[in-house]
Amino acid sequence: MTVRQTLFTCVVLTALLVGAVAGPAGATQAAEPPQPSLTVDLAADGDAQVTLVSTFDLAEESEAAAFDELRTNETARAAYEARYTDRWRAVADSTANRTGREMTVTNASLSLSRTNATGVATYTISWAGLATAEDRVLTLDEPFASNYTTDRQFRVRIPEGYTYESASPGPANATDGVLVYRSGTDLDGLSIVATSTASGVDGTPVQSETPTPVGTTGGSGPGFGVVAAVGALTAAALLTRRHE
């Protein structure tokens, strides 16, 4: 191995190791504002907590000041929270009419925060009856199945004691009970099915299975980075051997 080849190999290895280790960690840095998302946290009874995260570019100082002004104005914040809740209730009513299931929306909350030049609005609600829960099988479809446009990441968290059985369309990633759909995914006809892992008589949950990731993005672990690092290490070794 020449000095040049050694240097090349070292550079490749360093870059890959940094990517494998720092990549996932960097994605969770506290200083980074969250990305826009819609998250559905399912409970075993079919109820869900729904969280909508919206972000706003606050490039100008006056915009940041205005956002802070709104953030600290409880009257205005409460007014928007009430308006949003009225609209989400209307969506729940439409969904109930379509599915024939009883649904209610409660415990709404709108919070505003700012990270540097990004304003973040987080709206959460409790949506009773969002998914069907029958015979230890949870099924989530409406309202997302009928032309919901995913203009942000869409995440569905399966409850503890349940395992992800099937999803159509399939998510980009399904890890640790969280199904992740990329922004822009066509969710028309969405159906996500999860089954209880509880064992028969006493209902004690058995160990939850962790589905194999089916996508290439959105993973919270080091999976892709490590796989890529191993593959690249092999390639670098082969390349080095060829040059010897």
Add this chain to the structure above:
Amino acid sequence: MRRTAPAVVALLLVASAVAVVPMAMAQQTETETNRTAGNDTAEPGAQLSGVIAVGEVELDGEVEDRAYGIRIAEANSSAAKAAVVAEQVNATERRVDALAAERAELEAARENGSMREAQYRSRVAALHAESVTAARMVNRTNETASGLPAETLEANGVDVTAIRSLSDRAQNLTGPETAEIARSVAGSDAGQPALPDRAANRTDAGSDRPAGETGPDRPTPDRSGETGSATATNETTSPDAQ
């Protein structure tokens, strides 16, 4: 300020529109005839998309409105205020142009069948809300301009006639059908500030001032008071058109 997510929506929209035909906005409002809603117009997923988009537009507009007020309040002379007005008018004009283009794309996509009726309605609801915000910002600049000397406005490139023309364009972005679609998706208040008293107070204060009246050359708080609540003590009630 711009929301980050709707940019994605715009890209999706452009990608889905097979043929894009520019249309004059006046013509668009005339073509808003008695189109019947398709069977999928009541789809809750599309409704949810519209509700989310309209809500973000409203928060975006609320911040833009307040940011404009802050800039006016910090402008310490008539000339400085006129410069803020000119900047805002230009920004709103670009916004109206973009909305007009988006509206044309929506109509084309609807006509050529590349967009489902339910998706069209959710996007139109958001566009209506954006149009309402744009019209409100035009009114805001008009209120400010009405309190500044004509020569100061002219020196800073503010054309009052052009502002009124822009107001007409912003209002023409929506028509009866658009408003009805927005109402069916997100309610009759789609695009309006969540605290209507705030806008009403500001408009009243501005309309009391004769056009061309010279305002004082000192910072003037622009954030109209949030009425009806004792918690809004950090808000002031002075209009910006001074």
